[in-house]
Amino acid sequence: xxxxxxxxxxVQFSGFRxxxxxxxxxxxxxxxxLIGPNGAGKTTALDVICGRARASGGDILFDGRSIRRFEExxxxxxxxxxxxxxxxxxxxxxxxxxxxxxxxxxxxxxxxLGVRAAGGGADxxxxxxxxxGLKESFRREAGTLSHGQTQWLEIAMLVAQDAQLILLDExxxxxxxxxxxxxxxxxxxxKGRHTLIVVEHDMxxxxxxxxxxxxxxxxxxxxxxxxAEIENDPEVRDAYLGSGGISGA
Amino acid sequence: MRQIFVTRGWILGYAVFALAILAVxxxxxxxxxxxxxxxxxxxxxxxxxxxxxxxxTGILNLGQAVSFGLGSYCMAMTLKLRTxxxxxxxxxxxxxxxxNNVKMLPWFWEPFHSTAFAIAAGIAVPVVVALLLGWFVxxxxxxxxxxxxxxxxxxxxxxxxxxxxxxxxxGFNGLTDLADLKLFGIDFDPYxxxxxxxxxxxxxxxxxxxxxxxxxxxxxxxxxxxDDETRVRYFGYDVARYQIFAFSLSAGISGFAGMLYxxxxxxxxxxxxxxxxxxSIVIWCAVGGRASLIGAALGALLVTGIQGSLSETPAFLNTxxxxxxxxxxxxxxxLPKGLISILNFGMARLAGDTAxxxxxxxVPLAHGGKLGIG
Numbered sequence: 001x002x003x004x005x006x007x008x009x010x011v012q013f014s015g016f017r018x019x020x021x022x023x024x025x026x027x028x029x030x031x032x033x034l035i036g037p038n039g040a041g042k043t044t045a046l047d048v049i050c051g052r053a054r055a056s057g058g059d060i061l062f063d064g065r066s067i068r069r070f071e072e073x074x075x076x077x078x079x080x081x082x083x084x085x086x087x088x089x090x091x092x093x094x095x096x097x098x099x100x101x102x103x104x105x106x107x108x109x110x111x112x113l114g115v116r117a118a119g120g121g122a123d124x125x126x127x128x129x130x131x132x133g134l135k136e137s138f139r140r141e142a143g144t145l146s147h148g149q150t151q152w153l154e155i156a157m158l159v160a161q162d163a164q165l166i167l168l169d170e171x172x173x174x175x176x177x178x179x180x181x182x183x184x185x186x187x188x189x190x191k192g193r194h195t196l197i198v199v200e201h202d203m204x205x206x207x208x209x210x211x212x213x214x215x216x217x218x219x220x221x222x223x224x225x226x227x228a229e230i231e232n233d234p235e236v237r238d239a240y241l242g243s244g245g246i247s248g249a
Numbered sequence: 250m251r252q253i254f255v256t257r258g259w260i261l262g263y264a265v266f267a268l269a270i271l272a273v274x275x276x277x278x279x280x281x282x283x284x285x286x287x288x289x290x291x292x293x294x295x296x297x298x299x300x301x302x303x304x305x306t307g308i309l310n311l312g313q314a315v316s317f318g319l320g321s322y323c324m325a326m327t328l329k330l331r332t333x334x335x336x337x338x339x340x341x342x343x344x345x346x347x348x349n350n351v352k353m354l355p356w357f358w359e360p361f362h363s364t365a366f367a368i369a370a371g372i373a374v375p376v377v378v379a380l381l382l383g384w385f386v387x388x389x390x391x392x393x394x395x396x397x398x399x400x401x402x403x404x405x406x407x408x409x410x411x412x413x414x415x416x417x418x419x420g421f422n423g424l425t426d427l428a429d430l431k432l433f434g435i436d437f438d439p440y441x442x443x444x445x446x447x448x449x450x451x452x453x454x455x456x457x458x459x460x461x462x463x464x465x466x467x468x469x470x471x472x473x474x475x476d477d478e479t480r481v482r483y484f485g486y487d488v489a490r491y492q493i494f495a496f497s498l499s500a501g502i503s504g505f506a507g508m509l510y511x512x513x514x515x516x517x518x519x520x521x522x523x524x525x526x527x528x529s530i531v532i533w534c535a536v537g538g539r540a541s542l543i544g545a546a547l548g549a550l551l552v553t554g555i556q557g558s559l560s561e562t563p564a565f566l567n568t569x570x571x572x573x574x575x576x577x578x579x580x581x582x583x584l585p586k587g588l589i590s591i592l593n594f595g596m597a598r599l600a601g602d603t604a605x606x607x608x609x610x611x612v613p614l615a616h617g618g619k620l621g622i623g
Contacts, residue, residue, distance in 0.1 A: 082483045
């Protein structure tokens with residue numbers, strides 16, 4: 001039984017068809033990599049799942065339930081978390097406060113009036129910050145963090161959110177080799193308890209974490225399989241033609 | 250820990266401020282001056298209310314005078330009804346209605362015979378208006394400068410409506426010659442210490458309530474919305490609800506301030522709903538520090554205080570507006586987070602032990618900052 005099902009999803013941006021009947025099915029606990037040449041619609045696929053983009057056709061089922069017309073916050077409450085390509089954190093809040101906002105067990109205005117901004121399991125949050133190497137910066141404003149640290153903070157925020165399905169858009173962008181390895185390790189650790197969909201360009205990273213890879217091309221699913229299967233797929237080779245093959249993408 | 254030191258410093262700061270405004274009547278004999286200072290404190294309440302919506306949630310409300318004005322009219326209506334026996338005889342009507350040939354007290358004036366109703370309405374009416382406007386604006390995800398334009402338009406509409414309905418509102422003149430509010434056996438004469446204390450305690454209460462909200466997780470989410478509204482949604486928060494909450498809370502406090510103002514001035518007029526007042530509140534906030542309740546309140550006291558003394562000094566009679574303008578420009582340019590950032594800076598320095606030196610870039614002064622709408 002799959003956790004997430006995209007069935008013939010269409011997305012249009014003022015005439016441009018970013019998704020042209022995308023079919024994608026992800027099971028609970030899986031770590032799925034989404035790859036494809038530029039403009040294949042990978043980010044749009046994540047956008048349409050979390051409600052950022054609206055599907056003009058097809059359907060999206062999460063846990064058997066259509067979420068196509070849900071507002072973003074309702075989709076998030078069902079258990080879908082999103083990391084954006086350009087790291088987006090709350091720059092004027094401290095690392096601790098960012099994590100506290102991210103841990104959204106209660107979402108109501110009046111329910112949260114009773115929760116102290118300074119409290120709320122600070123120990124847990126500090127452990128989380130330590131886990132991603134931000135312990136020293138725990139009380140610093142997020143706006144003062146480096147690019148890599150900001151990426152880490154956003155990943156930690158997704159862990160704090162404890163979403164069932166986590167959508168990661170290029171989590172290793174701008175990271176050093178060491179940081180990339182650490183991200184891979186983290187992804188593997190999250191797998192199982194969480195379901196992950198990761199959009200990536202870094203083939204080394206994908207080989208390290210990926211079980212099943214879905215290849216997108218021109219808004220559609222082109223191929224699906226293990227790393228070896230994908231690399232030998234002639235259609236995939238064609239799609240990447242001119243960009244130095246799949247590994248050079 | 251530095252953090253604790255700074256937090257304690259702020260609590261101390263609030264306490265000193267509270268004691269200072271409470272001690273003022275001990276040193277002042279002049280009822281006229283006391284009345285003037287009471288007015289400034291009301292402006293402090295207004296600025297703190299705007300700080301909640303603008304400084305903490307990123308909603309630049311240019312129509313805050315709507316809430317203030319509605320509150321002031323609610324109070325003025327009940328106080329006006331008290332004057333009937335003296336001005337037009339026991340079975341009469343408010344004087345301006347007589348002049349306008351109104352034969353019967355309009356239905357919506359009736360409940361204002363009750364002071365309790367008037368006080369409740371002075372808060373509830375602005376809150377309901379804010380809820381309705383907020384529902385339309387924030388549900389539709391209107392953001393940034395467009396919210397400011399809509400609130401400004403709202404202000405102009407309400408202002409025109411009140412001027413136009415002269416028979417019920419007194420038109421341009423407003424509601425004048427009001428009675429004193431008598432509550433629990435206390436006569437709140439506009440020039441009395443009792444009124445001053447009522448207002449001083451109201452300002453303190455506003456700061457405390459504001460702090461309680463800001464220091465809750467709701468306050469944290471409000472600040473997160475100010476930083477990145479879209480990102481907040483993907484954590485499952487209904488952003489519009491938080492915005493409506495901040496907007497309405499600010500409106501309720503402003504309505505309360507309006508009631509106090511009608512008492513102190515002994516009249517309510519369309520100037521209380523003027524664009525000029527609304528913009529002044531923004532300036533107070535910006536000068537004092539919009540992301541600090543006490544900063545905004547101090548900004549209001551400082552700006553209105555300087556304004557008052559300059560405009561009453563013959564030497565500055567023609568130039569005081571210029572001086573105020575220059576002050577505003579200077580603060581916005583050099584202290585984008587307002588004058589309060591000087592205090593912040595000082596406190597961080599006092600607390601700054603060597604282990605924390607790398608935190609220096611956290612000091613507000615060093616930030617580029619933005620006057621930003623939104």
